Amino acid sequence: MSRPFLCERLMPVVGILVALVFSPIVHAADAGRAQEQAQRQQTQPGNNAPMWRDVRGGVKQTTQVRGVETNVLMQPSGQSWREVRPPMSLAGGLLIAAALLALFAFYQWRGPIGVHEAGTGKLIKRFSDAERLTHWTVAISVCILAVTGLILSFGKYMLLPIIGYTLFSWLAMFAKNLHNFVAPVFFFMLPVMIVLFVRDNLPGPGDLKWLLTFGGMFSKSGHETPSGRFNMGEKALFWFMVCALGVVLCLSGAVMLFPNFDQGRQIMQSANIVHVISALVMIFAASFHIYLGTVGQRGAYEGMRTGYVDETWAKEHHQLWYDQVKAGHARQHFADDAPDAVRAQVADGLKA
Amino acid sequence: MARMKFLCDAERCIECNGCVTACKSEHDIPWGVNRRRVVTLNDGVPGEKSISVACMHCSDAPCMAVCPVDCFYQTSEGIVLHDKDLCIGCGYCFYACPFGAPQFPQDGAFGLRGKMDKCTFCAGGPEADNSEAEYKKYGRNRLAEGKLPACAEMCSTKALLGGDADVISDIYRNRVMKRGKGSEVWGWGTAYGKPDAKPATPPGAKS
Numbered sequence A: 001m002s003r004p005f006l007c008e009r010l011m012p013v014v015g016i017l018v019a020l021v022f023s024p025i026v027h028a029a030d031a032g033r034a035q036e037q038a039q040r041q042q043t044q045p046g047n048n049a050p051m052w053r054d055v056r057g058g059v060k061q062t063t064q065v066r067g068v069e070t071n072v073l074m075q076p077s078g079q080s081w082r083e084v085r086p087p088m089s090l091a092g093g094l095l096i097a098a099a100l101l102a103l104f105a106f107y108q109w110r111g112p113i114g115v116h117e118a119g120t121g122k123l124i125k126r127f128s129d130a131e132r133l134t135h136w137t138v139a140i141s142v143c144i145l146a147v148t149g150l151i152l153s154f155g156k157y158m159l160l161p162i163i164g165y166t167l168f169s170w171l172a173m174f175a176k177n178l179h180n181f182v183a184p185v186f187f188f189m190l191p192v193m194i195v196l197f198v199r200d201n202l203p204g205p206g207d208l209k210w211l212l213t214f215g216g217m218f219s220k221s222g223h224e225t226p227s228g229r230f231n232m233g234e235k236a237l238f239w240f241m242v243c244a245l246g247v248v249l250c251l252s253g254a255v256m257l258f259p260n261f262d263q264g265r266q267i268m269q270s271a272n273i274v275h276v277i278s279a280l281v282m283i284f285a286a287s288f289h290i291y292l293g294t295v296g297q298r299g300a301y302e303g304m305r306t307g308y309v310d311e312t313w314a315k316e317h318h319q320l321w322y323d324q325v326k327a328g329h330a331r332q333h334f335a336d337d338a339p340d341a342v343r344a345q346v347a348d349g350l351k352a
Numbered sequence B: 001m002a003r004m005k006f007l008c009d010a011e012r013c014i015e016c017n018g019c020v021t022a023c024k025s026e027h028d029i030p031w032g033v034n035r036r037r038v039v040t041l042n043d044g045v046p047g048e049k050s051i052s053v054a055c056m057h058c059s060d061a062p063c064m065a066v067c068p069v070d071c072f073y074q075t076s077e078g079i080v081l082h083d084k085d086l087c088i089g090c091g092y093c094f095y096a097c098p099f100g101a102p103q104f105p106q107d108g109a110f111g112l113r114g115k116m117d118k119c120t121f122c123a124g125g126p127e128a129d130n131s132e133a134e135y136k137k138y139g140r141n142r143l144a145e146g147k148l149p150a151c152a153e154m155c156s157t158k159a160l161l162g163g164d165a166d167v168i169s170d171i172y173r174n175r176v177m178k179r180g181k182g183s184e185v186w187g188w189g190t191a192y193g194k195p196d197a198k199p200a201t202p203p204g205a206k207s
């Protein structure tokens, strides 16, 4: 791919992001053909072509009615938005469906990834309370945002025919309000999550090898490729899902959430498109994370639930990190003071 | 079957905003919502024109296509109406509409949108014709009373026409013929030359 071509491809994306940030500035670009129209009246009285061209182009004019863009007679971009949104949502929906199918197939073939040796009962405190609180706040809010968002995107086609207009309208209203009020939770916890987790998600030894072998996930008997506290897959999800998509979702969502900042329709249409694409890709990516964090791997869920993991789990899944903990070089330590209830839970999580 | 449409004659509209006022008072529309508005094009420049605009009751209506709860319906006369009981106030119809017709009364903090409101062609909503509930949500149902939209009836210059498409386009066609040149309809000058080139049939001549 040549560089000019790449630039050309990236320009609209950059444009949308810049527009999102500087939305009031775009108004200044509305010039118009007023002078051309005046001149045309001299040479061809009654020929209003320049004026109608302005109307088709959505140029700002004059009106006595107050409000956002009430002075625009016609906006041409609404039609493009209307045409772009359904195929885009459909593509995203198919992507998510494909992910779920692939995970189901993977589960059938591989089953839950377990540990090769029995747990020793020696625990490591893998996640601090702050980390767990942040993780679960973000995780639960993303789940709520995803389900409520999907109701707005696909409910009309998938739920409305089944449950009828009245019930679906009620559900959609509930979903919209829940989406709008959970969004700020996500908005404020996202930076906290980035700050807390960025350190152990920086590139480190073993990343490349993990990536090339895909962590050894596709070999049924084999051992996992050694990794630090977080493996390359987790790091990729952190950078892509949390830092990129999460931030984009917050920004594009906020543009739609607060229509009272006088932003025009074009900016909200772009925000919607950006939001839908990033939301669907986010749900796609999250399904892999949720799979491995729950049914896909023994001991992972209990780790985040309680904050503790068994040393066997650590050795198996994050060997480099385990070595560091053992040598006392990691910020995480062996926890001999873990309560009995937690010990039982962690031991239970590792059982086949 | 009639197909109801609006037509605004840019050569006649004098920006008196009578239609806007007529609409507001007829339907007792809340503050901050204007179902109709007048836009002046090239205000203050020679040849300025004004146009009154509200919901145009599109044939392939974008609002209807994007509504996530599918609350729009089109009457047998082509009028696009919606059900406020179903509307969730997402604003998508406002994004899609070319004419800025859907309006939102602000509802509480954060600029949360209330139920969408728009021009009904004075045809009310899904409730029983001329019922109290219908009036409260959508305004008067003049069509059920055998009347045409209040804005067009009130228009002082009869620039704004509302009614059966066949009838109003005949009126407009006659106007264009009477004005003689026809070049004031947009694009004609460009397509058919300057008006000083004599038209093939002189205006008003019997053919």
Ligand code: HEM
Residues within 6 Å of the ligand: A089, A141, A142, A145, A146, A148, A149, A150, A152, A153, A154, A176, A177, A179, A180, A183, A184, A186, A187, A249, A250, A251, A252, A253, A254, A256, A257, A272, A275, A276, A279, A280, A282, A283, B090
């Ligand atoms: C992981 C996080 C999120 C996911 C998965 C998500 C998902 C979605 C989806 C699928 C839609 C429907 C889009 C459509 O069909 O047009 C939507 C709409 C929307 N989202 Fe999000 N979203 C997320 C976060 C946010 C955030 C952080 C905000 C605000 C700051 C936000 C605000 C909105 C708004 C305002 C809408 C338009 C519909 C409405 O008014 O309710 N979203 N979201």
Ligand code: SF4
Residues within 6 Å of the ligand: B054, B055, B056, B057, B058, B061, B062, B063, B064, B080, B096, B097, B098, B099, B100, B101, B102, B118
């Ligand atoms: S609201 Fe807008 S899109 Fe819908 S019918 Fe009226 S003019 Fe057309």
Ligand code: SF4
Residues within 6 Å of the ligand: B063, B066, B067, B068, B069, B070, B071, B082, B086, B087, B088, B089, B090, B091, B092, B093, B094, B102, B115, B116
């Ligand atoms: S605001 Fe109401 S009428 Fe408009 S698209 Fe949303 S639900 Fe439909």
